[in-house]
Amino acid sequence: MLTILLTSPRVAPGLLSWQAWSVLRSASRVLVGSAEHPLVPALTEAGVVAEVADVPVAGEAAFLAGVVTAADGPVVWLAPPGDEASAELPRALAAALPDISDLPGISDLPVQVVYGSHDRPGAHLLDVVSIMDTLRVSCPWDREQTHASLLKYLLEETYEAAEAIETSDWASLEEELGDVLFQAVFHARVASERSAAEGGFTIDDVADVLAAKLTRRHPHVFGSVSVSSAADVNRNWDEIKKAEKAERAASSGGGAASVLDGVAFGQPALSLAAQLQRRAERAGIVVPELDGAAEAVAAEVGAELMRVVSQARAAGVDPELALREAARTYADQVREAERTHEAEEAHEA
Numbered sequence: 511m512l513t514i515l516l517t518s519p520r521v522a523p524g525l526l527s528w529q530a531w532s533v534l535r536s537a538s539r540v541l542v543g544s545a546e547h548p549l550v551p552a553l554t555e556a557g558v559v560a561e562v563a564d565v566p567v568a569g570e571a572a573f574l575a576g577v578v579t580a581a582d583g584p585v586v587w588l589a590p591p592g593d594e595a596s597a598e599l600p601r602a603l604a605a606a607l608p609d610i611s612d613l614p615g616i617s618d619l620p621v622q623v624v625y626g627s628h629d630r631p632g633a634h635l636l637d638v639v640s641i642m643d644t645l646r647v648s649c650p651w652d653r654e655q656t657h658a659s660l661l662k663y664l665l666e667e668t669y670e671a672a673e674a675i676e677t678s679d680w681a682s683l684e685e686e687l688g689d690v691l692f693q694a695v696f697h698a699r700v701a702s703e704r705s706a707a708e709g710g711f712t713i714d715d716v717a718d719v720l721a722a723k724l725t726r727r728h729p730h731v732f733g734s735v736s737v738s739s740a741a742d743v744n745r746n747w748d749e750i751k752k753a754e755k756a757e758r759a760a761s762s763g764g765g766a767a768s769v770l771d772g773v774a775f776g777q778p779a780l781s782l783a784a785q786l787q788r789r790a791e792r793a794g795i796v797v798p799e800l801d802g803a804a805e806a807v808a809a810e811v812g813a814e815l816m817r818v819v820s821q822a823r824a825a826g827v828d829p830e831l832a833l834r835e836a837a838r839t840y841a842d843q844v845r846e847a848e849r850t851h852e853a854e855e856a857h858e859a
């Protein structure tokens with residue numbers, strides 16, 4: 511019996527399934543192609559001796575068949591850890607089986623594939639973190655980046671993801687979300703180079719803060735709070751955020767918390783106006799409309815835009831998305847006018 515043992519590089523060596531340990535302990539020989547295989551130390555500590563085999567570049571199947579026929583019992587082959595081995599090795603072995611069965615003295619070689627460890631959902635994020643660490647050290651461009659220099663890319667990638675959603679381009683969305691994720695990982699990697707006293711943090715700190723926030727703000731899921739609608743969830747969310755801000759203000763010795771704390775004033779103006787109005791409305795604050803009769807044209811235009819935002823929200827319309835849709839329609843009309851003009855010119859010629 512030949513057992514091909516496949517493992518994930520994202521799972522700590524030695525954390526194998528019961529079936530994997532069973533075939534390892536019952537094997538007459540355990541073979542590995544390199545002494546650098548991450549499982550070797552774990553197996554040695556457990557009393558399982560892995561032999562480094564000098565496997566020929568060509569004829570691997572025949573080599574393994576010869577080992578199995580010469581062995582006194584089952585043989586285990588430790589495949590190189592990784593997705594490529596997991597995906598390709600079983601297929602390659604299956605393709606080679608006819609050649610093995612044709613070897614002298616071998617009519618049928620029993621083979622099984624055992625998965626010693628499996629990735630949990632999200633495990634592939636470890637690959638991104640590892641690649642980012644390498645880029646930060648080995649790539650001249652990545653080494654020079656700072657939070658400030660990366661800011662424009664964070665915004666650009668976010669807008670590209672938004673465009674993929676607006677156009678229902680789901681294939682592009684997969685890639686664009688990866689670009690947004692990379693920016694988050696990049697910023698965390700830059701921050702990890704500072705000490706905690708200087709405001710440094712790691713990608714694990716980011717994940718911990720996010721997990722704690724999601725748990726804290728969903729007491730109806732992770733706690734004992736009961737809700738009957740999405741509106742109840744929103745009300746709870748606002749109350750929890752309000753309590754969090756008050757707690758932060760008290761611990762920092764600052765003044766009273768404002769309903770506007772946390773509003774990003776660097777966001778697009780229409781989105782900013784809508785968020786400010788939402789915050790004020792939730793707090794029950796009534797702000798008189800800005801004076802539209804201001805002498806300055808900019809102030810007058812700004813006041814008018816604020817009124818348009820208020821009207822849009824009253825109608826249940828997101829002003830930013832509405833303007834983006836109008837801009838897309840306008841762009842389509844411009845392109846159509848261009849095509850018509852080109853056709854007319856071609857006809858006149």
